[in-house]
Amino acid sequence: MPTDEMLAAKTLNGEIAAFEELLNRYKKSVFAIIFRMIGNYHEAEDITQEVFVTVYHKMYQFDQSKKFGPWIHRIAVNTCISSMRKNNKVVLINFDESFTPYYEPDPRANRTDPQQVLENQELRREIEEALLELPESYRTIIILRYQLDLTNQEIADILGISRENVEVKVHRARKALRKTILKHWDERGQKYELPAL
Numbered sequence: 001m002p003t004d005e006m007l008a009a010k011t012l013n014g015e016i017a018a019f020e021e022l023l024n025r026y027k028k029s030v031f032a033i034i035f036r037m038i039g040n041y042h043e044a045e046d047i048t049q050e051v052f053v054t055v056y057h058k059m060y061q062f063d064q065s066k067k068f069g070p071w072i073h074r075i076a077v078n079t080c081i082s083s084m085r086k087n088n089k090v091v092l093i094n095f096d097e098s099f100t101p102y103y104e105p106d107p108r109a110n111r112t113d114p115q116q117v118l119e120n121q122e123l124r125r126e127i128e129e130a131l132l133e134l135p136e137s138y139r140t141i142i143i144l145r146y147q148l149d150l151t152n153q154e155i156a157d158i159l160g161i162s163r164e165n166v167e168v169k170v171h172r173a174r175k176a177l178r179k180t181i182l183k184h185w186d187e188r189g190q191k192y193e194l195p196a197l
Contacts, residue, residue, distance in 0.1 A: 004068035011059050019059075022068070023052055029069075030076045036147045037080045037140070047083050051076050070157030077140060077158060130180035138173035145170055 002010070002018075004025065010018035030051055035044040054075055062071055131139050144155045152170065156163040 005064050008059060008062050008068055009064055011056070019056060022055075022072075026069070026072050027052075030072065033073060033076045033144075033148060034080050036143050037077075038084070047080055048076075050083075051079050054079060067157070070154065073158045074160060077144075081136065081140070126181050126184065127177070129184065130177050133180050134173065134176055137169065138176055141166070141169045141173045142177065 002021075004022060007018040007022045011022065027048065031044060031048045034047045034051070035041065038044050038047065051072070055072055058075070062068065131142065134142075140159075141155065144150045144158065145152070150158070152166045153163050156166045159166070161169075
């Protein structure tokens with residue numbers, strides 16, 4: 001089976017079938033990143049198509065001595081951020097445990113204690129509100145790390161920064177998120193215990 005990098009080289013040589021194979025390999029992960037950042041299923045589909053058009057036209061920029069995955073995921077993140085800036089939108093986060101389009105009911109919901117479900121929904125809403133107040137770079141880091149469950153090295157490769165820099169950003173983003181949530185609770189006079197982030 002050809003590697004991603006081999007398929008990228010074949011795409012540069014005009015083999016459309018090679019590009020279609022890359023598209024099939026990456027369409028789910030690219031869509032997942034965009035959907036997590038945008039929160040709108042149909043808009044995420046549009047941006048995903050835009051990403052693959054960009055990838056096709058910029059394939060000559062891909063360094064074949066490196067891995068293809070981080071390169072295409074970086075394009076996905078950057079396209080998503082550009083689209084949000086252009087439309088003057090904020091990030092809408094979907095903190096489901098697994099990727100599920102927003103219109104599908106969670107089959108696990110009926111098996112859980114209703115009080116626990118309610119508390120989890122409330123906490124997710126609190127996190128979403130707090131994330132909207134964080135700088136864009138922190139929001140992106142949190143999405144990649146905690147929603148897409150990428151390692152610090154994978155995030156570093158996608159964002160084009162060092163793993164150490166990612167570790168610092170993750171730490172600062174978690175601290176900022178915790179501080180924002182606690183501030184919201186304090187403003188409403190709520191007293192909850194928030195586990196250390």
